[in-house]
Amino acid sequence: MELIYANINVEYSNTFEYFKETFEKMYKTNSVCEKYLDSIIDREKIFPTGLKIGNINIAIPHTDHKYSNVEGIVLSTLKSPLIFKRMDDPDKDVSVDIIIHLFFNTGDKKVEVLQKLMALVQNQEKLKEILKCKNENEIKNIIKNLFKEKVTNE
Secondary structure, eight states: OOEEEEEEEOSSSSSHHHHHHHHHHHHHHTTTTTTTTHHHHHHHHHHHEEEEOOOSEEEOOOOOGGGGGEEEEEEEEOOOEEEESSSSSSTEEEEEEEEEEEESSTTTTHHHHHHHHHHHHHOOHHHHHHOOOOOOHHHHHHHHHHSSSSOOOO
């Protein structure tokens, strides 16, 4: 799984604005189909992706692979936290600092990718490192190294 692109220190007024802007960028390059925006918004309502994990919280939005023509990550670091519903308690909100938006074009790698991301999100130091990134290449290197590592089931 590779970085598609990164948004560094960006600001959105709400999650819809984030999803719409991401969809528009991805649709222009034929990376997602026309129904992707509706699909990601609907999925987020039913299965929210915000994770309250410490001082730095994240969201990992994704939807069914049939709406995506590519596999990869769009990673956004936020100037101001964005409110997502919590994955573990959908009635509660979480202020998110990093969005790790996943795109799958098959269902094959979803479990492996999510396992590797769980290792990342449980590491507040690594998340701080992501927030300090000044350019896309720095983020690309972190993602590249993350997906080089083998997942161990301990």
